[in-house]
Amino acid sequence: MVRAINRRSVVEAIAHHGALSRSQVxxxxxxxxxxxSEVVTGLLAAGLIREAGSTHGTQGPKAVLYEVNxxxxxxxxxxxxRRWVRAAVADLSGRIIARHDERARLRSNQTLLDQIGxxxxxxxxxxxxxxxxxxxxVVGSPGVADPVRGVVMLPANLPGWERQGMIESIxxxxxxPVKIENDVNLAALGELxxxxxxxxxxxxxxWIGTGVGLGLVINGRLHRGAHGLAGEIGFLPITADPEFAATRWPRWFASPAVQEATDRLAAAREMTNPPTLRTxxxxxxxxxxxxxxxxxxxAGLVARAVSTVAGVVDPEMIILGGGVGHNGDLLLHPIEMALRSLTPLSVQVVTSALGTDAVLHGAVGTATSAAWDTLLAESATSEND
Known part of the structure; x- marks a missing residue:
C-alpha cells in the first residue's frame, strides 16, 4: 500500500508540474x-510514465525528464x-478523445442494456x-446502485431498471471493470x-429534469449518506398538496399547480394535448x-427545494442542471424573487457550466481516478512478486 501511495504521489507531481527529473520529483x-529513484524505475517498467527529453542550459550533467504516459x-x-445515451473514451489524463451520443432505445430493458454496450x-x-x-x-444511471443486492434502487425514470440482477446485466x-454510479452525483463531480x-x-x-435529484459536495468531497441516498430530494413534500406529496415517484412538475397553469396555456392556445415543459x-x-x-x-417549486437545501446544508452555491434546470435565462430571476419570500438565507444559484455534458464529464473523471488506483496498485503488487 505504501508503494502504491508513493507512486500516486509521484504521478500526481509530474502531472501537476509537467516533465520532471528524478531530483525534481x-x-x-x-x-x-x-x-x-525506485518509484520512478517501477513506474517506467509499468509503462505509466515515460522519458520526455532531458534538462539543458544548467550546470552539471544533463538529467532525464519524465512525463505521465x-x-x-x-x-x-x-x-x-431517459432520452439520450452518451459515451466517451478518454486517456489517463481524463482528456476525452472520442464520444458518441444517440437517442435512448427504451423498447425494453434488454434493448437499453444492449445499447450501453x-x-x-x-x-x-x-x-x-x-x-x-x-x-x-463508469456508467451514470438514474437511481442508486446497491452492489450487495445487485439492484439499482429508485430509478425514477427507467421503469423496470430496479429488477434483480440489473447490475450484473450491465x-x-x-x-x-465497471462501476455504476448515480447520474446526479456524477454531474456534481463533473462540476467539481x-x-x-x-x-x-x-x-x-x-438536477431538474425527467426526475429530480441532488448531488452534495462538502469540503470538496461527494457526500453519499449512510445508504448512498443523500440528495434524493424528489421525495421531499415540496408541493402544498399532501396527496401529491405522497406519490411514489418525484413528479414535481405533474403537481396540481403546474397542471393548472399548463391547462390554461393549452386552452388559450387551442392545443390538442397539454404542452410539455420543453414546449x-x-x-x-x-x-x-x-x-x-x-x-x-x-420556479416556485425549484425555489422551495433551494430554500430547503440552503437551510439544511448551507452550501456556498447551488448549481441547476437537467433538462429543466438548464433554462437559467428564464428560471433564475423568478427563483430569486420566490426565494425572497421563502427564506432569509442567502444562497447563490447558477446554471451548470457543463450543461448536458455534466454527467459524462463526471463519469470520465471518476473512471480516470479509479483506473489510476488500479494501475498503481497492480504495478506495486507486480514488483513485489
Missing part, C-alpha cells in the same frame, strides 16, 4: 532520492438517461481501442473538477405570457 513529493490505458464514461464499442472503434486497453468503465456488456465547483468545495448540484420554455422564450406563468410556477 524528490523535492516535489518529499521523498528521499533512493526511494524516488496518458496513453498507457483508456477509460470509458457513459451517461444513461454498443455505444462503448462505437467510441472504441473510432480510436482503434480494444478491451485490454480499457482500465475502467457489467456483462463490457470486458473491463471542470465547472463552477472549482470555485468552492461546498455546493449542491440540483412551455420555448414559448416563454418567445414572450408568451401564459407560458411565462407556467415558468413562474415551476
Amino acid at each position: 524528490a523535492r516535489a513529493v518529499g521523498l528521499s532520492k533512493p526511494t524516488t 496518458d496513453s498507457a490505458a483508456h477509460v470509458i464514461g457513459i451517461d444513461l438517461g 454498443d455505444v462503448a464499442r462505437t467510441v472504441m472503434r473510432e480510436k482503434g481501442i480494444d478491451w485490454p486497453q480499457v482500465a475502467q468503465v 457489467r456483462a456488456r463490457f470486458e473491463a 473538477t471542470q465547472g463552477h465547483g472549482r470555485q468552492t468545495g461546498d455546493f449542491a448540484y440540483l 412551455v420554455f420555448s414559448l416563454a422564450r418567445k414572450g408568451d405570457p401564459l407560458a411565462r406563468e407556467v415558468v413562474d410556477v415551476v
Whole structure:
C-alpha cells in the first residue's frame, strides 16, 4: 500500500508540474532520492510514465525528464438517461478523445442494456481501442446502485431498471471493470473538477429534469449518506398538496399547480394535448405570457427545494442542471424573487457550466481516478512478486 501511495504521489507531481527529473520529483513529493529513484524505475517498467527529453542550459550533467504516459490505458464514461445515451473514451489524463451520443432505445430493458454496450464499442472503434486497453468503465444511471443486492434502487425514470440482477446485466456488456454510479452525483463531480465547483468545495448540484435529484459536495468531497441516498430530494413534500406529496415517484412538475397553469396555456392556445415543459420554455422564450406563468410556477417549486437545501446544508452555491434546470435565462430571476419570500438565507444559484455534458464529464473523471488506483496498485503488487 505504501508503494502504491508513493507512486500516486509521484504521478500526481509530474502531472501537476509537467516533465520532471528524478531530483525534481524528490523535492516535489518529499521523498528521499533512493526511494524516488525506485518509484520512478517501477513506474517506467509499468509503462505509466515515460522519458520526455532531458534538462539543458544548467550546470552539471544533463538529467532525464519524465512525463505521465496518458496513453498507457483508456477509460470509458457513459451517461444513461431517459432520452439520450452518451459515451466517451478518454486517456489517463481524463482528456476525452472520442464520444458518441444517440437517442435512448427504451423498447425494453434488454434493448437499453444492449445499447450501453454498443455505444462503448462505437467510441472504441473510432480510436482503434480494444478491451485490454480499457482500465475502467463508469456508467451514470438514474437511481442508486446497491452492489450487495445487485439492484439499482429508485430509478425514477427507467421503469423496470430496479429488477434483480440489473447490475450484473450491465457489467456483462463490457470486458473491463465497471462501476455504476448515480447520474446526479456524477454531474456534481463533473462540476467539481471542470465547472463552477472549482470555485468552492461546498455546493449542491440540483438536477431538474425527467426526475429530480441532488448531488452534495462538502469540503470538496461527494457526500453519499449512510445508504448512498443523500440528495434524493424528489421525495421531499415540496408541493402544498399532501396527496401529491405522497406519490411514489418525484413528479414535481405533474403537481396540481403546474397542471393548472399548463391547462390554461393549452386552452388559450387551442392545443390538442397539454404542452410539455420543453414546449412551455420555448414559448416563454418567445414572450408568451401564459407560458411565462407556467415558468413562474415551476420556479416556485425549484425555489422551495433551494430554500430547503440552503437551510439544511448551507452550501456556498447551488448549481441547476437537467433538462429543466438548464433554462437559467428564464428560471433564475423568478427563483430569486420566490426565494425572497421563502427564506432569509442567502444562497447563490447558477446554471451548470457543463450543461448536458455534466454527467459524462463526471463519469470520465471518476473512471480516470479509479483506473489510476488500479494501475498503481497492480504495478506495486507486480514488483513485489
